[in-house]
């Protein structure tokens with residue numbers, strides 16, 4: 263499902279690492295609610311662009327982002343906007359699951375504690391449970407909340423990290439190749455979860471798997487050598503692409 267509301271409006275977004283320009287001026291409108299996937303050959307700038315949405319590129323030395331990125335109309339580079347709060351609103355899940363070396367409970371409770379989202383232990387317990395339920399993990403971990411998050415399987419860890427992102431009440435979840443370290447069963451579970459989460463969140467996913475993009479996303483953006491070549495409904499991109507470079511890529515002639 264996608265609704266017609268736009269979450270992000272990006273205009274002429276360029277990203278450079280030192281003298282090397284990795285993205286050459288991206289214009290895109292990302293819809294709220296639903297899944298947008300970024301596809302394209304390795305090195306074309308998908309992850310770089312994904313990191314623009316929560317200003318993670320700020321943390322990379324020598325990386326410079328220019329152009330305009332608006333979330334719900336607000337310039338995300340506005341100096342009055344605290345990047346820490348932005349990153350709570352725009353959560354991120356990486357290729358390799360990265361739970362904290364803490365208990366399952368504390369992995370989820372960490373963000374709400376920092377941001378002061380709950381005032382009593384009961385409220386925090388309830389938030390931990392809701393977050394784990396939304397991430398499809400509650401039934402698997404409810405009896406071992408005190409055990410370490412790093413002891414879970416890879417697929418469970420990835421859902422734990424998603425629960426951790428959900429706990430601080432985000433609007434957007436960015437996922438950078440979230441299934442690349444998972445086996446096929448854990449991948450299928452993750453894709454089912456993405457399908458449920460898209461009712462509630464704006465999800466942007468970078469994937470090297472065209473099959474995955476076709477399965478999970480409503481909209482697909484094809485990048486090539488630092489440019490956005492085509493952006494359209496996923497079904498259209500995979501069946502009737504407008505651009506010959508897109509066609510070459512989806513038919514396996516490039517990449």
Ligand code: ADP
Nearest residue numbers: 279284302303304305306307308309310311322
């Ligand atoms: P993709 O996600 O499509 O594989 P990336 O966004 O990771 O592409 O990379 C785009 C380009 O930017 C590549 O040429 C890559 O080598 C370069 N790049 C990415 N991260 C850095 C970095 N931290 N420092 C310098 N160059 C980088």
